[in-house]
Amino acid sequence: MDKARKKYSDTLTMTGRCLLLSKRNIDTFLTSLVLPVLMMILFVYVLGGAMNVGSSSYVNYIVPGVILQCIGQCASTTAITVNSDIRNGIIDRFCTMPIKKSSVLCGHVFSAVLRNLLTTIIVVAVALIVGFRPSAQALDWLTVFFIVLLYIIAISWISVFIGIKANSSEGAGACAVFAVVLPYLSSGFAPLETMPQFLRIFAENQPMTPIIETMRSLLLKEPLNTHTLFIAVAWCLVLSVVFYFLSKTAFKKNTTK
Numbered sequence: 001m002d003k004a005r006k007k008y009s010d011t012l013t014m015t016g017r018c019l020l021l022s023k024r025n026i027d028t029f030l031t032s033l034v035l036p037v038l039m040m041i042l043f044v045y046v047l048g049g050a051m052n053v054g055s056s057s058y059v060n061y062i063v064p065g066v067i068l069q070c071i072g073q074c075a076s077t078t079a080i081t082v083n084s085d086i087r088n089g090i091i092d093r094f095c096t097m098p099i100k101k102s103s104v105l106c107g108h109v110f111s112a113v114l115r116n117l118l119t120t121i122i123v124v125a126v127a128l129i130v131g132f133r134p135s136a137q138a139l140d141w142l143t144v145f146f147i148v149l150l151y152i153i154a155i156s157w158i159s160v161f162i163g164i165k166a167n168s169s170e171g172a173g174a175c176a177v178f179a180v181v182l183p184y185l186s187s188g189f190a191p192l193e194t195m196p197q198f199l200r201i202f203a204e205n206q207p208m209t210p211i212i213e214t215m216r217s218l219l220l221k222e223p224l225n226t227h228t229l230f231i232a233v234a235w236c237l238v239l240s241v242v243f244y245f246l247s248k249t250a251f252k253k254n255t256t257k
Helices: 002-024 026-050 058-088 090-095 102-129 136-167 169-175 178-185 197-203 208-219 226-257
Strands: none
Touching: 002 058, 002 102, 026 058, 026 102, 058 090, 058 102, 058 136, 058 169, 058 178, 090 136, 102 136, 102 226, 136 178, 136 208, 136 226, 178 197, 178 208, 208 226
């Protein structure tokens, strides 16, 4: 019990430190927020009139994809922050202190979760301003929140691993850009049936598509495919577990050199 309490206390301390870093580097935080918002406005007002997504309005269609893109942009920030901590030697100093080493990584993940939830709320608010009209009820919103939370945790652990393994902060940010690009290669911004066959096969079998399809069905009160929901949750859980252990292993090797 004492060990668990100690780890919890150390994780809270490290989370507070990471949030303080975000506050001091407000330009990076604003970039990860403003870019997805601008992209949503661009898609709605510039490209929305040319897109045919059936009976739904285009802004209703793209909100899930923009949310994941927003989370992906924040993931790049997490990777850069982790890499900076390793390269400037602060991690070595932490390892000489009487704290749980795993709390350093957990602090980055917890702070990333809080940042991502905040930016997601703001993106949804902007979507409502530009015409987003969800039909979701309380249980639907709760399910969407649960899926978004699982995805944030998964992408945060992936970002932590990239930050540990990258040779520079620039490299960490470049490697994490996949989280921004993948929503484009899914059903986030265009129906799958409009894509070339080779791209459609990839889009149908990558993690973003079932997550986006599930969120869209819940937000617009469309029939929910339970198989798609299961696949979305499974992707998030598997990625979280795999990259949690990969991050712990890489961090241990890095701190014992």
